[in-house]
Amino acid sequence: MNADSEQSRSLWSEVRLPKFPQLQQSSRTDVLVIGGGIAGLSTAYELVQSGRKVMVVDRGPIGGGMTARTSAHLSYEIDDTYAELIAKHGERNARLYFDSQKAAVDRIEEICSAERMKCDFARIDLFVFAPDKKGRNELEDEIAAAAKVGFAGVEWAKAPLKGSNRGCLRFPEQARFHPLRYLAGLARAIKRDGGTLYANTPIVEIKETASGPVAKTESGKTIRAKAIVAATNSPIAHRLAVHTKQAPYRTYIVTLEAGTADVPDALIWDTDDPYHYVRSYQDGEEKLLLVGGEDHKSGESDDFSPRLARLEEWARRHFPGLGKVRHRWSGQIFEPADYLPFIGRSPGHKQVYIVSGDSGEGLTTGVAASLILPDLIAGRKNPWAAVYRPNRKIVQPSPLGTYVKDLADATRHLVAHALQAETTPDKIGRNEGAIVTMGGKKIAAFRDGRGKLHTRSAACTHVGCVVKWNSFERCWDCPCHGSQFGPLGDVLQAPAMAPLRDGK
Secondary structure (H helix, E strand, O other): OOOHHHHHHHHHHHHHOOOOOOOOOEEEEEEEEEEOOHHHHHHHHHEEEEEEEEEHHHHHHHOOOHHHHHOOOOOOOOOOOOOHHHHHHHHHHHHHHHHHHHHHHHHHHHHHHOOOOOOOOOEEEEEOOOOOOOHHHHHHHHHHHHHHOOOOEEEEEEEEEEEOOOOOOEEEEEEEEHHHHHHHHHHHHHOOOOEEEEOOEEEEEEEEOOOOEEEOOOOOEEEEEEEEEEEEOOOOOOOOOOOEEEEEEEEEEEEEEEOOOOOOEEEEEEEOOOOEEEEEEEEEEEEEEEEEEEEEEOOOOOHHHHHHHHHHHHHEEEOOOOEEEEEEEEEEEEEEOOOEEEEEEEEOOEEEEEEEOOOOOHHHHHHHHHHHHHHOOOOOOOOOHHHOOOOOOOOOOOOOHHHHHHHHHHHHHHOOOOOOOOOOOOOOOOEEEEEEEEEEEEEEEEEEEEEEEEEEEOOOOOOOOOOEEOOOOOEEOOOOOOEEOOOOOOEEEOOOOOOOOOOO
């Protein structure tokens, strides 16, 4: 992924990871890991520790993807709630999911200690509070569900923020860290123990042969492996098998100086929809509050200013005394229709594996994948694998109405080539983009800072949906399956593997 090329910059991206070269020649390895985020590097780390020959490649810089755009909550409580998970998948599967997510946070702590990483890891409490009666009912259901899955120590508590609420639950032994410092530590350890890492090496094709899977790079190099892990946030190994089971959403984060506000070292969520999520960060004498939320379906809105303003207002209302805004950024998550991520063998493949459907728990899910995939690659049973299997049927979409709407939206964007254009080329300002009609075709038009108009086909190269301009990140978003492209059409995020085609 190359989300590092988006316009905004997160707090975490102020720390740069080690630089790695571009792959220059065709190669062989035991396991090829595509993706240099937390899922890819965590999996590579575990494989290298077990003695495997491992290669990691990324479309952009190692660590330049969505891991750097999270708020870095490490929690095995889930935003979709265990009450909902039990209702959809049963108590046994909910418990297995809980066990795997808890093991992921424990594993991060173990690695931080073993590798002596200075990445700001600490165990802290999570507080989830209800702003209304509906939320209170949800919390009452959740404390009962937590007991069923084995989540010890969950209790009613006072919410650590200003303003009235209808109740709050405390979830102990959650955690926070600095995600890029953690990735830097993983990358160094992988290289130290014999793994190889390559940046700026886009994969444009994956196929399986009699001798194993083969990946082809944009420059024509081939990488032959015994197994491939596509840890690309959104799958690239199969065109639609998983994409119809999840939907891309954009989320926003603002940081503010703590000022005179009482900012606790804790994770804080509410039960709103979309919900708000809060944590603090301290570097020396500087302390910041991070607040996120205002999620919306990718490509459905381009109204970032009021969303960011609402986040700031929410933060100042609940934490009086905050100082000025320091950072504003966004990220993209994938919401699985049945609340469970997808980890395991890619549908239709034998030795190609995927990690996707991160929802609000992408960091812990990425590490959970690293505790599952090495077993599957080695042909061993894993106690958690069945819960995450990518080929499962979505029998009970959650909620049904949202799932059906997301599928309908995808269809609408797929046929949008016949719809009216957004504007005309002459009305596009500098450093702005829009969908226009030229020669009877839908065109993604961008005018650069010098006034030159650049035109590309508006059809996403994944399955052909019409892309939308994202003025905050200054990129093109595909509302169907989450592909992202730079202003000039270069790929930033999968599942698309080829740039937008020439608009002529």
